[in-house]
Amino acid sequence: AQTVTQSQPEMSVQEAETVTLSCTYDTSESNYYLFWYKQPPSRQMILVIRQEAYKQQNATENRFSVNFQKAAKSFSLKISDSQLGDTAMYFCAFVAREYGNKLVFGAGTILRVKS
Amino acid sequence: DTAVSQTPKYLVTQMGNDKSIKCEQNLGHDTMYWYKQDSKKFLKIMFSYNNKELIINETVPNRFSPKSPDKAHLNLHINSLELGDSAVYFCASSLKNIQYFGAGTRLSVL
Numbered sequence: 001a002q003t004v005t006q007s008q009p010e011m012s013v014q015e016a017e018t019v020t021l022s023c024t025y026d027t028s029e030s031n032y033y034l035f036w037y038k039q040p041p042s043r044q045m046i047l048v049i050r051q052e053a054y055k056q057q058n059a060t061e062n063r064f065s066v067n068f069q070k071a072a073k074s075f076s077l078k079i080s081d082s083q084l085g086d087t088a089m090y091f092c093a094f095v096a097r098e099y100g101n102k103l104v105f106g107a108g109t110i111l112r113v114k115s
Numbered sequence: 116d117t118a119v120s121q122t123p124k125y126l127v128t129q130m131g132n133d134k135s136i137k138c139e140q141n142l143g144h145d146t147m148y149w150y151k152q153d154s155k156k157f158l159k160i161m162f163s164y165n166n167k168e169l170i171i172n173e174t175v176p177n178r179f180s181p182k183s184p185d186k187a188h189l190n191l192h193i194n195s196l197e198l199g200d201s202a203v204y205f206c207a208s209s210l211k212n213i214q215y216f217g218a219g220t221r222l223s224v225l
Contacts, residue, residue, distance in 0.1 A: 033212045039156075043203060045216035089156060095212055100171045101146065102160040103207075103214055 002027050004094050006106035013082045014114055020067075021077045021109050023092030032096040034068070034075045035103070040088040048090070051075065082113045118142050121206050121217035128196055129225055136191045136220045138206030146170070147189040148214065149181060152203040161204075164189050196224045 003026045013019035025034070036048040051059045051068050058066050063083075067076045079086055092106040119140045128134055140147065148171075149161040162181045163171035169181070178194045193200060201224045206217040 035213075037216075043219050043221075045205060045207075045219075047213065047215070050213060091158065095214075097212075100163055101209060101212060102148070102163060102171055102173070103150070103158075104160075105158040108156050 002029075002094055002096065002104045004092050004104055004106035006092055006109050008109045009107070010110045010112070012112040012114055013079075015082055015084060017082055018078060018080045019082055019111065021079075021090050021092075021111065023075045023077070023106055025073050025075065025092070025094050027073070027094065027096060029096040032094060034066075035093045035095070036064070036066070036077045037091045037093060037105075038086075038088045039091065039108075040085075045091075049077065079111075084113050084115060087111060087113045119206055119208055119215050119217040121204075121220050123220060124218060125221050125223075127223045127225065130196055130198060132196050133192070133194045134196060134222070135193070136204055136206075136222075138189050138191070138217055140187055140206075140208040140215075142208055142210065142215065144208035144210045144215075145186055146209045147183065147186075148207040148209070149189065149191050150205040150207065150216075152205060152219070154202070158205070162189075162191075193222075196222075198224050200224050 005024045032053045034051045038046045049061045063080045089108045093103045146165045148163045164183045167183045180192045183189045203219045207214040
C-alpha cells in the first residue's frame with residue numbers, strides 16, 4: 001500500500017522567514033511523482049510544486065523548493081521569504097501509474113504565517 | 116474560462132434525498148477523478164474515469180454512482196444521502212500525472 005505521512009499537524013512562521021514542512025512516503029514503485037498542494041481557506045486545491053522520482057535534481061518554483069531524498073523516501077517543502085498569503089493547509093501527495101494515477105494524500109500541515 | 120468547474124459550490128439537503136454534483140473540464144484531459152475531503156480535511160480518491168471508462172472505484176458505497184457522458188464531464192450522483200456523506204467533494208482532471216482540481220462542493224446532509 002502507498003502511504004504518505006506528514007508528521008507536523010501545525011506550524012507557524014514569521015513573515016519573511018523560512019519554514020520547512022516534512023513529508024515521508026512508502027512505496028515499492030520506482031517510477032512515481034510527488035506533489036505539494038496548498039489549500040487556503042477558500043478551499044481551492046492549488047499545485048505548489050512537483051517532483052519526478054527519476055530526477056535527482058530538486059524541484060524549485062520561485063520561493064518554494066523541495067528536498068527530495070529518494071532512498072529515505074522523504075520529500076520536504078521549503079518556503080522562503082514567507083508571506084501572509086502562504087497561510088494555508090499544505091498536502092503532500094504521491095502518484096504512481098501502477099495504481100491508476102490516483103493521488104494518495106498525507107493528512108496535511110496547517111501553516112500560519114504571522115506578521 | 117475556468118479549467119475544472121463544479122456545480123453547485125454548496126449543497127444542503129435532508130437525509131434520504133438524492134442529489135447530483137456536476138463537473139466539467141475544458142482542458143482536453145482524458146482522465147477525471149472524484150475525491151472526498153472529510154471533516155478532518157483528509158482527502159481520498161473515490162473514482163477515476165479515463166475516456167468515459169471507469170478505472171478506479173475505491174470501495175465507495177454503491178449509493179454513489181459516477182457518470183461520464185463524455186470525456187469532459189464526470190458527474191457524481193448520490194442516492195439516499197446519509198449524515199456521514201457530509202464532506203467536501205472535489206473533481207479533478209489530469210494530464211501527464213498533474214491533477215487540476217475544481218473548487219469543491221460542500222455537501223451538508225441534515
